[in-house]
Amino acid sequence: MAKRSFKVWRGDAKGGEFKQFEVEVDSGMVVLDVLHRIQAHDANDLALRWNCKAGKCGSCSMEINGKPRLACMTRMNVFTDEETITCQPLKTFPVIKDLVTDVSWNYKQNKRIRPFKPRPREADGTHRMYQEDVDRVQEFRKCIECFLCQDVCHVLRDRDSKDAFVGPRFMIRLATLEMHPLDTDDRIPEIRKEYGSGLCNITRCCTEVCPEHIGITDNGIIPLKERVVDRFYDPIAIIGRKLFGIRRRTKTLAEEGAGGSSGSGSGGGAGSAAGGKAKEEGET
Amino acid sequence: MLDVSEIQTIDHDVVVIGAGGAGLRAAIECSAHGLSTGVLSKSLLGKAHTVMAEGGMAAAMGNVDPRDNWKVHFRDTMRGGKFLNVWRMAELHAKQAPDRVRELEEWGAVFDRTKEGLISQRNFGGHRYPRLAHVGDRTGLELIRSLQDHGIHRGISFHMECTALELLKDGDRIAGVLAYWRETGRFVVLRTKAVILATGGGGKAWPVTSNSWEYTGDGIAMAYEAGAELMDLEFTQFHPTGMVWPLSVRGILVTEGVRGDGGILKNNKGERFMFNYISERFAPETAATVEEANRWLEGDKSARRPPELLTRDEVARAITAEVKAGRGSPHGGVFLDIASRRPAEFIRRKLPSMYHQFKELAEVDITKEPMEVGPTLHYFMGGVRVDADTQESTVPGLFACGECAAGLHGANRLGGNSLSDLIVFGKLAGDGAKQYVSGLAATPRPTDDQIKAGIRRATEILNRDSGTNPYLLHGKLEDTMSRGVGIVRQKDELEKAVAELEALKVDAQTMKAPGASQYNPGWHEALSMRSLLVTSEAVTRAALTREESRGAHTRLDFPGESAEWVKYNVIVKRGASGEMVVEKRPKPEGPPQLVAIAHAKIEDLEAGKVGADVT
Numbered sequence: 001m002a003k004r005s006f007k008v009w010r011g012d013a014k015g016g017e018f019k020q021f022e023v024e025v026d027s028g029m030v031v032l033d034v035l036h037r038i039q040a041h042d043a044n045d046l047a048l049r050w051n052c053k054a055g056k057c058g059s060c061s062m063e064i065n066g067k068p069r070l071a072c073m074t075r076m077n078v079f080t081d082e083e084t085i086t087c088q089p090l091k092t093f094p095v096i097k098d099l100v101t102d103v104s105w106n107y108k109q110n111k112r113i114r115p116f117k118p119r120p121r122e123a124d125g126t127h128r129m130y131q132e133d134v135d136r137v138q139e140f141r142k143c144i145e146c147f148l149c150q151d152v153c154h155v156l157r158d159r160d161s162k163d164a165f166v167g168p169r170f171m172i173r174l175a176t177l178e179m180h181p182l183d184t185d186d187r188i189p190e191i192r193k194e195y196g197s198g199l200c201n202i203t204r205c206c207t208e209v210c211p212e213h214i215g216i217t218d219n220g221i222i223p224l225k226e227r228v229v230d231r232f233y234d235p236i237a238i239i240g241r242k243l244f245g246i247r248r249r250t251k252t253l254a255e256e257g258a259g260g261s262s263g264s265g266s267g268g269g270a271g272s273a274a275g276g277k278a279k280e281e282g283e284t
Numbered sequence: 285m286l287d288v289s290e291i292q293t294i295d296h297d298v299v300v301i302g303a304g305g306a307g308l309r310a311a312i313e314c315s316a317h318g319l320s321t322g323v324l325s326k327s328l329l330g331k332a333h334t335v336m337a338e339g340g341m342a343a344a345m346g347n348v349d350p351r352d353n354w355k356v357h358f359r360d361t362m363r364g365g366k367f368l369n370v371w372r373m374a375e376l377h378a379k380q381a382p383d384r385v386r387e388l389e390e391w392g393a394v395f396d397r398t399k400e401g402l403i404s405q406r407n408f409g410g411h412r413y414p415r416l417a418h419v420g421d422r423t424g425l426e427l428i429r430s431l432q433d434h435g436i437h438r439g440i441s442f443h444m445e446c447t448a449l450e451l452l453k454d455g456d457r458i459a460g461v462l463a464y465w466r467e468t469g470r471f472v473v474l475r476t477k478a479v480i481l482a483t484g485g486g487g488k489a490w491p492v493t494s495n496s497w498e499y500t501g502d503g504i505a506m507a508y509e510a511g512a513e514l515m516d517l518e519f520t521q522f523h524p525t526g527m528v529w530p531l532s533v534r535g536i537l538v539t540e541g542v543r544g545d546g547g548i549l550k551n552n553k554g555e556r557f558m559f560n561y562i563s564e565r566f567a568p569e570t571a572a573t574v575e576e577a578n579r580w581l582e583g584d585k586s587a588r589r590p591p592e593l594l595t596r597d598e599v600a601r602a603i604t605a606e607v608k609a610g611r612g613s614p615h616g617g618v619f620l621d622i623a624s625r626r627p628a629e630f631i632r633r634k635l636p637s638m639y640h641q642f643k644e645l646a647e648v649d650i651t652k653e654p655m656e657v658g659p660t661l662h663y664f665m666g667g668v669r670v671d672a673d674t675q676e677s678t679v680p681g682l683f684a685c686g687e688c689a690a691g692l693h694g695a696n697r698l699g700g701n702s703l704s705d706l707i708v709f710g711k712l713a714g715d716g717a718k719q720y721v722s723g724l725a726a727t728p729r730p731t732d733d734q735i736k737a738g739i740r741r742a743t744e745i746l747n748r749d750s751g752t753n754p755y756l757l758h759g760k761l762e763d764t765m766s767r768g769v770g771i772v773r774q775k776d777e778l779e780k781a782v783a784e785l786e787a788l789k790v791d792a793q794t795m796k797a798p799g800a801s802q803y804n805p806g807w808h809e810a811l812s813m814r815s816l817l818v819t820s821e822a823v824t825r826a827a828l829t830r831e832e833s834r835g836a837h838t839r840l841d842f843p844g845e846s847a848e849w850v851k852y853n854v855i856v857k858r859g860a861s862g863e864m865v866v867e868k869r870p871k872p873e874g875p876p877q878l879v880a881i882a883h884a885k886i887e888d889l890e891a892g893k894v895g896a897d898v899t
Contacts, residue, residue, distance in 0.1 A: 012802070026531060026532070027530065027531075028529065028530020028531055028532050028533070028646075029530070029531075029532045030532060030533075030645070033532040039755070039805060039806075040753075040755040040756070041755075044753070044754075044755065044797060044798050044799065044804075044805070044806030044809075045797070045798060045799030045800075045804045045805060045806045045807070046805065047803040047804070047805060048805070049327070049328070050496075050497065051327055051331045051332075051333070051335075051496040051497065051498065052331075052333075052335060052336045052496055053496065053533065053536060054336065054533070054536045054537075054637075054641055054645070055637075055640065055641065055644065056335050056336055056422070056424075056425065056637065057327075057330075057331045057335045057336070057496075058331070059327065059328065059331050073644050073645070075644070075645070096467050096803055097467075097802060097803040098803070100467075100803055102467075103328070104444075107328075107329065107436075107444075110433070110436060111436050111437070115392070115433060115434065115437045116391065116392035116433070116434075118389075118390055118392075121390075125386070126386070126402055126403075127389055127390075128400070128401035128402065129394075129397055129401055130397055130401045131396065131397040134394050134397060137394050138394055138396075138419060138420075141394055141419070141425075141426060141429065142422065142425075142636075143429075144335070144425065145330055173433075177392075180392070180394070182389075
């Protein structure tokens, strides 16, 4: 047991300030435990969200010493003994109270995206998909909707372009649908126009903060950008479409290069090659 | 004086309380029937307790072992529940689960695949064949996200961070729900023809639990207050493997999938102790030697299942006994070892969340070292008593499904039967509500007095000058339940717990939450305490009443199952003058054909000597 210093932002939409707390911390505690201790003893009405306490639900997102993190997965022993730990709400979203922000914008983005549209079942009533074909989609479906990627995204955070870009979380949702072996819908035109794929300039900040280690940029956003480029900026494909009305769902270089293997590492090489192509889209 | 006309009012045909797997599945069904459907969730959408489910959902699809079918699943469920399950519910569940799982795939779920490209299925405790459709060890997330992403396009109104306080009635019938928005603290009245409770259990009454803050028994308590009957509440499941260290994560779940995929339990002498705890009932179907258990792991279909995959009640008791005998791990658990059984790559692929969870929270690499685990309060088998086919409670217009309903699991739930329970009975509750609403002659309406009284009860906590700190009261409740109503129970301790609960109820009358009503966790905590106290009292009184040991209910003073008690359920309801009434009620007998299947030798069932005439 040792006393540790915490600075916790307290306030609401009208404003607020950091409040200092000196708390007894036991070994093995995470930041969320300490906040709960503050809540139980010093500030019963300290507002914060949490549920699973095991990094599975993505509720306790906040900025800890300036970094977007899950409070339940931030162990106290990552800080030095003298360090004051600062907790503040996610900056990208409006504050409701203390550490709780209004993330409803994210739910609205999800609703804008056209839902999954599967092909018919096979004659025996099943859908056949092979593991290697779903590995990538399963990587994306690990997303716990903590919105840390949305918080750190420059487009949403600094430029406040929330109307123009759905943000990394929903690019990943779109990638899930586009790469789902059973899905028959085509969302590429909206990904470019309405969801703003061109606004992402691939700084990979979202990937860095993802607690699920999803290769958001390399495995999700870049392949989507490539599909957009292939559809709208590839002169041969455009002529082909004009002459023959061909509109096929193209496999991108990154996907062919990756050969369906899983893991965020595999997209690295292909990702950087694709970066140039995707950048081209960003500049148009 | 409070003017009810100034309170926000929302009208629906059906209000579903709870947005986990059961609530979302029920809402989707209601909406498909054309009902105006509202869903209340205490948290944000997609954060409900279902996301913490790890191992999978049980459905006898036979994709991995073609010998599986609904009858074997039904038999496993009844035996796991020690024959106290509602026969019809166990039948419906086993029959309908495969269709509900396939439907999820149609809505976008991406399960792990077999080599043939079908939905893969894994082994789990108490299930004879590999039966759990799964996605690594994050199946609950896949379930909730699939339902969420499908549900948001079905015209359902989602009321997020909105907590139900009380059910409102018109005479005997359900007429509405009084709730408040967590963000603003403002009250809202949902006028509705039917309510479906999908609120889960009440594990937060215990200090060591896998449950989150939401699990405060709200549905159970609201149903009780509204006059509904509760059943089987003495059966509280302690999952055998929760984390035991560090203290701050004590209780967090370690999936049974670790054992399903080959993990073994050892004591501090390195002994694989589960071989010493094989009960007579399961002996014919359990490996007798380490050698046989190892052959099973290698895929030998003639070998029987290892004893680590016995039902949860048996494994939890065995671990408790080892620790008591001084053979526990340094932090008071036992060792769960998969590192020596499977290659690191296999562990990281099949159990990624467990790998992550231990690495980040306990600094243990499970591909190299064993985990320390011990029992944690995980699940309520009991809850609101419902009709098997419609999920309607004894209050007209009030339905319940998922964990907050009783019946499917009897005295002990098999792992994997919970997620399938949610989708099977969530759908049936939606169908039941539709049938009920269609038959209503007039729309029931709550009275202003009920609404005013409910609001007064909630705001007193804020308006008081001083009083009991709800967090500290919660701590006392946890202490009472862990000492008096733990894995092993006895009369004097249960009686002491009842007395302590009476005292806590008095303290709760004067709870005080400082601050205003806007997003005030102290106030929320105080309001949850009301539900927790009702639920805890019901569990304790039911446990005192059942004088035998069966499944998850173990009485030191009444060891062993009693042939008499299997014929009874313990029913709890509110008496005429507000006192809690406990009744020992005869359990309806099952149809002879189903009884024969449940009690058949597995060889006879599979050879068609029993149950061949049932479809």
